[in-house]
Amino acid sequence: SQQGEEDPQALSIQEGENATMNCSYKTSINNLQWYRQNSGRGLVHLILIRSNEREKHSGRLRVTLDTSKKSSSLLITASRAADTASYFCATVYFGNEKLTFGTGTRLTIIP
């Protein structure tokens, strides 16, 4: 399977702390995207990073990409209760144009 793997599968932190989630993938990618899914809802796009980029920021989100290690990380700073959700990485592989989703990290922010 070319599915990305998120790590950890579940993460619980105190409100205000930073949350870091990792994604590993298997072959060369065109781009990598992060999505959030609240319980009972559809996925919401957070940020996209292209294969020639190393870091991107969006508000409290910071995404890094290490193509040599075939991995990406999503950092959420100063977490809030509303950040409680599942987070998925999704990759577009060269030679396979489909957007393939990882297994997700379930993040719980404890008030």
Add this chain to the structure above:
Amino acid sequence: DAGVIQSPRHEVTEMGQEVTLRCKPISGHDYLFWYRQTMMRGLELLIYFNNNVPIDDSGMPEDRFSAKMPNASFSTLKIQPSEPRDSAVYFCASTLNGWQGGSPLHFGNGTRLTVT
């Protein structure tokens, strides 16, 4: 912008019955996707359309599944006959320029299907 609209939100049916799920993509988006989400298999791409034409249906699990997009503003996913293992949340998503272009997918809130 109303976003991607799916109906129904919940569907409970008995094994053997026909099920039809509906989707209205965001106006102007020319790609439409159907995904299925289960705890065991995660998010799986079933089929996608570009300009109303099915491009790749290799993810459709069996001949019991079919999808149509008769026009740019409507798509259906049909399961006939349904089986308990089809129980899942089915998502429709649309985007403007496809995956390689990096356009984000916009998801509907899904249809939770339960087949008893």
